Amino acid sequence: MAxxxxxxxxxxxxxxxxHPFHQMLHGGGCSMTQVRAWVINRYYYQSRIPMKDAAFLSRCEDPQLRRIWRSRIEDHDGGxxxxxxIRRWLKLxxxxxxxxxxxxxxxxxLAxxxxxxxxxxxxxxxxxxxEAVASSLTELFAPAIHENRIAGLLKHYAFADDSALSYFRQRLNEAPQDVRFGLAFVLDHADTLEKQDAAAAALTFKTDVLWSQLDTLHSAYVAPARIPPGGWDGREGVTGALDENPLRGA
Ligand code: PQQ
Structure with missing residues (x-):
């Protein structure tokens, strides 16, 4: 379907x-400081996922939708x-x-x-x-990155073992059912072109949320920031032929 x-x-x-940071991480190119910075910053994402799912639940009027969605909070918070x-992330x-x-x-x-x-x-x-459901659909692409991450970390880093990486293995079990439901919901409810546009924009927004987190890490711990996909490429919209060096008389 289109x-x-x-x-x-x-x-x-x-x-x-x-993102180049993920390519470094999975390819064994990160120092321990860079790995630790990733673990510290990514924890913030982990910690907010159940809060965002609770925000979602607080707005659902349909008990069936709430029943299905609440397992996401249980996955991260557990008993x-x-x-x-979250506890598995802290093991990492x-x-x-x-x-x-x-x-x-x-x-x-980082801010x-x-x-x-x-x-x-x-x-x-x-x-x-x-749009809230559509924004969760980046998880369609998460199992592949989790598989790559498990393989890359095991291959390259002495700290990596089954216990350290249990977070990612467990997500391989949990994410597919979330994504099946989320995708079916979005395909079913986006029944006009306008709603499809809004859902696509929500998913794009979420890719920006993920990309920005790595840009922040990269610029703080690796090198000056890189232009993200969809970002201004340094050429588009340029109207004059000013010298590349902005300093007067340089
Ligand atoms: N995304 C959600 C969400 O939007 O509700 C929940 C999760 C993700 C997770 O629990 C993840 O572990 C996760 N992991 C990655 C990753 O490691 O690259 C990405 C994503 C994602 O695509 O948002 C999630």
Whole structure:
């Protein structure tokens, strides 16, 4: 179906598996400081996912939709004794030599990470439910990145083992059912071109949320920022032939 193809094309062009930081991470090119910075910043995303799902639930009038959606909160928070995805993320934090209490405090999180992640929570809190569900559909592309990450980390980094990487293995079990439901919901409810456009824009927005998190990390811990997909390419819209060097007399 053309609309599903359109959604998948957004992921193919813009998903954060293509970001240079992920390519470094999965290819063994990160220092331990860079790995730790990723674990610390990504924790903020993990910590906000159940809050955004709670924001979603608070707006659902349909008990059946709430029943299905609430498993997302259970996946990340889990039960009192065993915990869930958030606790598994903190196991990764310990494995890379970080104090889990420090990571959970979020004191080390970059401002750009907070802005990007908070924008996602606000989006889901405020936008129509169709757009909120569509914004979760980046998860269509997550199993492939989780597989790559497990293989890449195991191959390249001494800290990586089954316990450290349990977060990603567990997501391979959890994400497919979330995505099946989310995709069916969006295909079913986006029944006008206008709604399809809104859903596609929501998915694009979410790819920006993910990409921005890695840009922030990259510019802080690796090198000056790179132009993201869809960002201004340095040429488009340029009308004059001013010298590239903006300094007077340089
Ligand atoms: N995305 C959601 C969401 O939007 O509700 C929930 C998750 C993601 C997760 O629980 C993930 O583990 C996850 N992991 C990645 C990743 O490692 O690249 C990406 C995404 C995503 O595409 O948003 C999620």
């Amino acid at each position: 609309f599903e193809k359109r959604l998948r094309a957004i992921g193919a062009a813009r998903y954060h598996d293509k 009192i004794s065993e915990g869930g995805g 934090a310990e494995a890379v030599g970080l104090d889990p209490d420090f990571v959970a405090s979020t004191h080390g999180v 750009g990470t907070r802005f990007a992640v908070d924008a996602y929570v606000h989006f889901v809190r405020e936008k129509p439910l169709l």
